Amino acid sequence: MESVTASELAGFAVGALLVWATISAPRIDAFISSSQRRSLGMCKRCGDLRMIACSKCKGVGSTKSGGLFGVNILADFYESFGKDESNAPSIPCTRCNAKGRFQCPDCCSQMS
Ligand SMILES: [Zn+2]
Numbered sequence: 001m002e003s004v005t006a007s008e009l010a011g012f013a014v015g016a017l018l019v020w021a022t023i024s025a026p027r028i029d030a031f032i033s034s035s036q037r038r039s040l041g042m043c044k045r046c047g048d049l050r051m052i053a054c055s056k057c058k059g060v061g062s063t064k065s066g067g068l069f070g071v072n073i074l075a076d077f078y079e080s081f082g083k084d085e086s087n088a089p090s091i092p093c094t095r096c097n098a099k100g101r102f103q104c105p106d107c108c109s110q111m112s
Pocket residue numbers: 054055056057058059061062093094095096097098099100101
């Protein structure tokens with residue numbers, strides 16, 4: 001084993017290390033970028049708005065009386081007579097407390 005000296009071993013190790021770094025560098029970059037995207041990723045539920053629109057009132061905060069199906073019928077009825085839709089009485093949305101939006105449960109769970 002006299003043909004293999006310490007310097008040759010070191011050179012081989014360095015060469016192997018360089019080869020390994022060259023091969024694995026893109027993978028490391030991909031891993032880091034993916035982890036960064038994950039940490040910097042926007043909330044899938046609210047898009048980092050930290051709140052989601054109420055599905056009942058569509059974010060308006062109030063609902064028209066008459067039920068879900070009666071609203072459109074009343075609106076069309078009033079519009080057909082050239083009247084404002086506001087003639088239909090609106091009541092505060094009971095689901096979101098007339099706020100029109102909720103705090104995003106995903107973001108709130110992270111912030112708390
Ligand atoms: Zn609502």
